Amino acid sequence: MATPTPTTSDVQTKATFCRVCHASCPMEVDVVDNRVIAVRGVMDDPLFEGYTCIKGRQLPDQMADPNRLRAPLRRRLDGTFEEVSSPEALDEIAAELRRIIDTYGPRAVASYTGTGGYQNSVAVGAARAFHQGIDSVSFYTSVTIDQPAKGLAGFRLGGWEAGYQSFTDSDVHMAIGYNSMVSSYAPLGGLQGTNPFVVMRRRKAEGMKLIVIDPRRTELASFADIHLQVRPGEDPTLLAGMIRIVLDEGLQDHEFCERWVSQLPELAAAVEGFTLDVVAERCQLDPDDVLAAARMFAAGPKGVAGTGTGPNMAAHSSLTEHLTVVLNTILGRVNREGDLLENGMLLYPEMPARAQVTPPRAPANGPPSRIRGLRGYRGEMPTAALAEEILTPGEGRIRALIVSGGNPAVAFPDQELTLNALADLELLVVIDHRMTPTAEFAHYVVAPTLSLERADVPHLMDRWFRQPYTNYTEPVVERDGDVLNEWEVFWELASRLGSDLPLPGGSPDMAVRPSTDEIIDLTYAGSRMPLDEVRVNLRTVHPDKRIVTQPADDGATAKFTPAPDDFMTELADFLAQSTPMLGDLDVSDYPFRLVSRRLKHVLNSTGTELPGLARKGTTNPAYMHPDDVTELELAAGDLVEITSPRATVVGVVAPSDDIKRGVISMAHSWGGRSLTDEKVRDIGTPTSRLVSAEVGHDPVTGMVVSSAIPVAVRKAEVPV
Numbered sequence: 001m002a003t004p005t006p007t008t009s010d011v012q013t014k015a016t017f018c019r020v021c022h023a024s025c026p027m028e029v030d031v032v033d034n035r036v037i038a039v040r041g042v043m044d045d046p047l048f049e050g051y052t053c054i055k056g057r058q059l060p061d062q063m064a065d066p067n068r069l070r071a072p073l074r075r076r077l078d079g080t081f082e083e084v085s086s087p088e089a090l091d092e093i094a095a096e097l098r099r100i101i102d103t104y105g106p107r108a109v110a111s112y113t114g115t116g117g118y119q120n121s122v123a124v125g126a127a128r129a130f131h132q133g134i135d136s137v138s139f140y141t142s143v144t145i146d147q148p149a150k151g152l153a154g155f156r157l158g159g160w161e162a163g164y165q166s167f168t169d170s171d172v173h174m175a176i177g178y179n180s181m182v183s184s185y186a187p188l189g190g191l192q193g194t195n196p197f198v199v200m201r202r203r204k205a206e207g208m209k210l211i212v213i214d215p216r217r218t219e220l221a222s223f224a225d226i227h228l229q230v231r232p233g234e235d236p237t238l239l240a241g242m243i244r245i246v247l248d249e250g251l252q253d254h255e256f257c258e259r260w261v262s263q264l265p266e267l268a269a270a271v272e273g274f275t276l277d278v279v280a281e282r283c284q285l286d287p288d289d290v291l292a293a294a295r296m297f298a299a300g301p302k303g304v305a306g307t308g309t310g311p312n313m314a315a316h317s318s319l320t321e322h323l324t325v326v327l328n329t330i331l332g333r334v335n336r337e338g339d340l341l342e343n344g345m346l347l348y349p350e351m352p353a354r355a356q357v358t359p360p361r362a363p364a365n366g367p368p369s370r371i372r373g374l375r376g377y378r379g380e381m382p383t384a385a386l387a388e389e390i391l392t393p394g395e396g397r398i399r400a401l402i403v404s405g406g407n408p409a410v411a412f413p414d415q416e417l418t419l420n421a422l423a424d425l426e427l428l429v430v431i432d433h434r435m436t437p438t439a440e441f442a443h444y445v446v447a448p449t450l451s452l453e454r455a456d457v458p459h460l461m462d463r464w465f466r467q468p469y470t471n472y473t474e475p476v477v478e479r480d481g482d483v484l485n486e487w488e489v490f491w492e493l494a495s496r497l498g499s500d501l502p503l504p505g506g507s508p509d510m511a512v513r514p515s516t517d518e519i520i521d522l523t524y525a526g527s528r529m530p531l532d533e534v535r536v537n538l539r540t541v542h543p544d545k546r547i548v549t550q551p552a553d554d555g556a557t558a559k560f561t562p563a564p565d566d567f568m569t570e571l572a573d574f575l576a577q578s579t580p581m582l583g584d585l586d587v588s589d590y591p592f593r594l595v596s597r598r599l600k601h602v603l604n605s606t607g608t609e610l611p612g613l614a615r616k617g618t619t620n621p622a623y624m625h626p627d628d629v630t631e632l633e634l635a636a637g638d639l640v641e642i643t644s645p646r647a648t649v650v651g652v653v654a655p656s657d658d659i660k661r662g663v664i665s666m667a668h669s670w671g672g673r674s675l676t677d678e679k680v681r682d683i684g685t686p687t688s689r690l691v692s693a694e695v696g697h698d699p700v701t702g703m704v705v706s707s708a709i710p711v712a713v714r715k716a717e718v719p720v
C-alpha cells in the first residue's frame, strides 16, 4: 500500500541549524511522524539570510538512509560484523580498555576526533575529558593534520591580545589558498561561510579590494582584483618577497612597529634574497602582478591576509603561516584601543582584549611524543605521529584507539603506514553512522545520533561569526535506533572504568547518565552569555555584546619577534633550495605538484553515500590543465598513475582550465582501504597514500607535507 501523502496538519516545522559542516547554517525542518521530509534555509536570519549548501540540503536523505548504522556492531572472528546492544558493546569495550590500561598504562589508550566529531558541540570536549579522567595524554584530533601551524604562529611571533582586523570593515583582503565558497571556512579576518557569495558581492560593491593567491582560479578567485596563480609550494617565497617590498618601500606602519615590533633589521636581512626576480621566477608569476599585489595590500589601510588548507598542508606550513602573520603585523593590522571585535565569542569565558602584545613563547610544550622528537601542543598530541605511536614497540605504545567521526584509513598521511597501524591495534572502536574504510578494521562500531537527533550550540562558528550571534537547537526528531551521542560513549566508558569526565564546569554525575543539555552547560561553563540565555536567543545578533579593545597596560613592554632564529634559518634554506623539506628529491622526476582542494558535494570522506550527492560524482577527479592533458596524450576520463616518491595512486583525468599548468588538483580523503584503486571510478583514491610520515614533516607540528606534493603523471598502463 502506498504511503499516504502527509497533509499540512501532519507536518511540524521546527527550527534548527545544520551540522554537516561547522558553518551552522540555520534551517527549518519539516517533520512528519518523526521523519524529516524537508529542510530549507531561514530567509530572515540576520547573518545567513536563507543560505544553505547542497550538502546540508541532503539531511532528509541522511536521516532516512537505509545504510545508516542504527545499532552497534561487533566484529566476529571471521571478520564479519554482528549487531549488539549498546550496553553489551560498551561493557565489552570497557573491559578491554581496563585490560589495556592495566597491562600497558593509560597512555596506551588513544582517541582521535575527526571532522565529523567536531560538528557535535560536546564531542571534542567529552573526548578530552575522558583522557583527563583516565590520565592518558593520547588525545588526537583532525586539527593537527591540516592546519596545526595556525594555532602556533602566535607562539613564535607573539600575539596581539585584541586580535587582528576583521573582514567586515576591511579595505583589502588577501586570501592565500582558501575558498570559502566551497569550504565554508576562512581564517580569522577572512570571508566566513555565513552566506559567502552575497557577503563578498556586498563587500566588493563597497570598494573592498581582494587579492587571491591560489594555483587554481577558485570561486573566490573569480572575485579577485588580483589573482596570483602561484606555483604550489612557493607561498613562503611570495610572502617573503612581499615583506621585502613593504620594507624596501617603507610601507610598514612605522609608529606601530616602533612601539610593538622588534627584530625588523633581522627580518629585512632574512628576506633580502627574495628579490622580485627571484619571486617571479620561482612562483611563476608576472613580477608586475607581485608588485601590484604587495602595494595594494600594503595600502589597506585595513584588512588582513589569511591562509587556508592549501598552504597549511604544503611544505614549510609553519613558515608560511609565520610570514603571513608577520606581514599583517608590520602593517599594523591589529585591533586598536576602542576598536570593536567582529564576533562575540559568547560561548566562551570573557577574555582580556587589550591593545598589546602577548609575549612569544615555546610553541610545542606538551608531553613528549615517542616519535621524531615531537611534542604535544595546545592540549593535543600530533596526529601525524599517531600511526607510528601504534606501531613502535616500547613503553607508551598505543594499543587501543577510539575514533570519533573520523576516517584515518583515507585521511591520515601515509596511507599504507596508517592501514598497518589500524590492523595492529588490540582494540579499535569507531563511532560512525556508516561503514567507512576505517570502520572495516574496527572491533566495535558504535552508531551515533545524527545531528537532527541532538541538542547543540554552534561552538566553532561562535569564534568566527561576523557579528556576536547566538543560536541553539533542541533535537528535532527522536533517535532512530540504538544510537548514542558521542559524549554518551565517553561518559559510559568512563563510568564503567570508574573515572570521571572533568569538563570545564566540573564532572557530571557518573552514576546516572545526565542529559545532553547538562553536558552542554558543563562544557561551556563560564561563557560570556549564560547558556540559559543562549537557549532563548535563537538566531539573534547582540550588538551590545561586541567586545571593545581595551587600552594597553601602562607597563606593557612585550614586542613581536618576527625573525626567530629557526624560522630565519628555514627561510634561508628554502631560498637556497626549493624543496629542502622533501629530502633528496630529483624534482625533474616529479614535474607536477598535486594540491588539495574541496568539492562542493562532500566534506572530506562524507557525502557520496547519499544519492543526491553521489549524482555529483563518485570519484575525486584529477583536475589538470587542458594543455597538460594534451601534452601527455590523455583525454577526459582516462585513468592516470600519479606517482610520488612514496607511492602511486590512480586518478580519473578531468581537464579544467582554471588550474595552473603543471598542477594536479584533487580532493583528499576519498577511496578505500585497497592500495591499488580498483574501484577508483566508484570511490576515488586517497591522496594521503602519496605522502610519507617520515620525510617532509614540519619540525614543530609534525605536519606531513600533504599538498603541493611533487608527483609524476602518466597514463595508467593496466586498465583499472
Ligand code: SF4
Binding pocket: 018, 019, 020, 021, 022, 023, 024, 025, 051, 052, 053, 054, 055, 056, 057, 184, 193
Ligand atoms: S555550509 Fe555547512 S552548515 Fe551550511 S548547509 Fe552546507 S553543510 Fe550545512
